[in-house]
Amino acid sequence: MTHYGCVGRILHVDLTTEQISVESPPVPFYRTYLGGSAMGMHYVLNEVPPQADPMGGPENVLALMVGVVTGAPISGQSRVCSTAKSPMSGLIGDAQGGGFWPAQLKAAGFDGIVLRGRASSPMWLWINEGTAELRSAENLWGKATGDVEDLIRDEVSDQRTQVLQCGPAAEKGVRFGALISSSTRANGRTGMGTVMASKNLRAIAVLGTNQPSLADPATVAALAKQGALQFPHSEVAGLGEYGTAEGLLPLNEEGGLPTRNWSSGVFEGAEKISGERLAETYLKRRNTCHGCIVRCKRVVEISDGDYDVSARYGGPEYETLAAFGSYCGVDDLAAICYANQLCNMYGLDTISCGGTIAWAMACLCLLGTRWPSARWLRPSRSEKASGNSSAKDHKERRKPLVRDRILLWPQRVRSSQPTCPSTSEASLFCTA
Numbered sequence: 001m002t003h004y005g006c007v008g009r010i011l012h013v014d015l016t017t018e019q020i021s022v023e024s025p026p027v028p029f030y031r032t033y034l035g036g037s038a039m040g041m042h043y044v045l046n047e048v049p050p051q052a053d054p055m056g057g058p059e060n061v062l063a064l065m066v067g068v069v070t071g072a073p074i075s076g077q078s079r080v081c082s083t084a085k086s087p088m089s090g091l092i093g094d095a096q097g098g099g100f101w102p103a104q105l106k107a108a109g110f111d112g113i114v115l116r117g118r119a120s121s122p123m124w125l126w127i128n129e130g131t132a133e134l135r136s137a138e139n140l141w142g143k144a145t146g147d148v149e150d151l152i153r154d155e156v157s158d159q160r161t162q163v164l165q166c167g168p169a170a171e172k173g174v175r176f177g178a179l180i181s182s183s184t185r186a187n188g189r190t191g192m193g194t195v196m197a198s199k200n201l202r203a204i205a206v207l208g209t210n211q212p213s214l215a216d217p218a219t220v221a222a223l224a225k226q227g228a229l230q231f232p233h234s235e236v237a238g239l240g241e242y243g244t245a246e247g248l249l250p251l252n253e254e255g256g257l258p259t260r261n262w263s264s265g266v267f268e269g270a271e272k273i274s275g276e277r278l279a280e281t282y283l284k285r286r287n288t289c290h291g292c293i294v295r296c297k298r299v300v301e302i303s304d305g306d307y308d309v310s311a312r313y314g315g316p317e318y319e320t321l322a323a324f325g326s327y328c329g330v331d332d333l334a335a336i337c338y339a340n341q342l343c344n345m346y347g348l349d350t351i352s353c354g355g356t357i358a359w360a361m362a363c364l365c366l367l368g369t370r371w372p373s374a375r376w377l378r379p380s381r382s383e384k385a386s387g388n389s390s391a392k393d394h395k396e397r398r399k400p401l402v403r404d405r406i407l408l409w410p411q412r413v414r415s416s417q418p419t420c421p422s423t424s425e426a427s428l429f430c431t432a
């Protein structure tokens with residue numbers, strides 16, 4: 001029986017013993033779980049002991065699963081679900097990400113990967129045309145995501161290689177470490193990057209030419225064609241033009257935009273951080289995922305002013321604009337783009353990171369009567385003069401662009417700054 005849509009192979013890697021094996025589940029298994037979260041959950045629920053330490057390494061299981069339609073020539077299908085016990089909640093964690101890695105995993109010959117154990121030294125996993133091997137990642141550890149991607153592509157001598165990785169933040173034990181692919185796409189939520197780092201695994205690189213078999217290729221092609229024709233005139237056409245941030249202003253109108261640690265749902269600076277403003281200012285181009293005509297992904301570039309932002313690290317989506325913008329009371333779009341770059345470089349979930357900073361700012365509010373202003377790290381004058389802070393020559397320099405610190409400066413005296421929520425309200429935020 002043909003596994004239509006799927007390869008019929010799941011890769012199992014025990015990092016403790018460095019044993020690699022391939023499971024070929026029967027069709028009923030695929031019909032039961034289909035793929036994605038459900039398939040990943042099958043392994044996590046069956047194998048992870050209830051008391052397992054999610055960051056302890058060996059006992060936790062990290063499953064990475066694509067779906068039945070991943071790799072098919074239709075929009076929106078290139079997704080990978082990551083599932084494990086979460087360092088954030090201690091419960092099941094689940095996060096999805098897009099880009100090109102998911103479709104390329106299937107092209108490399110697998111519907112998913114199950115990672116167990118913990119390597120004795122940093123490793124990365126190379127999956128190529130149905131084969132897999134572990135390689136040393138000593139030279140990758142501690143490096144920014146863009147640098148790791150470059151180094152792996154150079155090592156395998158193929159620039160088409162897609163890399164999914166955790167970042168330096170997860171290596172250092174930040175609980176909301178994300179999995180990053182293409183230096184821009186994140187399986188952001190629930191600390192799945194931290195789980196990968198706890199296994200001493202830095203990256204998984206995939207490359208292959210396998211095409212998933214379709215039961216009815218003619219119908220799939222017809223649907224794809226119809227979708228492409230209808231999309232520009234559909235209600236979601238704005239998703240392509242403004243990205244997920246097309247919903248920011250309507251949400252603000254409804255009073256649902258997280259503002260100053262949720263002390264409000266309306267942000268007076270919403271226009272300045274909207275998807276529309278981003279498209280008018282720093283948007284360099286739109287990007288897409290494998291086979292998708294929507295092209296909702298933002299690519300920003302800033303080379304003047306206080307912040308150097310490289311197109312290498314993409315651009316902010318709604319969640320990032322809200323988390324580092326309204327949630328923190330910040331209406332400086334360039335600063336938000338820069339924060340997005342930091343998170344993609346270091347492998348941080350932008351939502352948890354922005355939310356944590358907003359909470360810290362609410363705590364600072366308890367010390368004064370004004371909401372603190374935020375100045376995200378700015379390159380020093382000497383750095384700017386020497387060009388060290390520029391992101392343009394990132395490929396040549398191949399070293400982190402910025403220092404990993406964020407400054408929060410309380411400025412209580414500026415009358416133009418909004419006031420804090422009342423002390424009792426702020427207490428609630430701070431103790432939540």
Ligand code: SF4
Nearest residue numbers: 076288289292294296
């Ligand atoms: S480009 Fe946007 S809509 Fe298309 S698959 Fe990627 S995230 Fe989804």
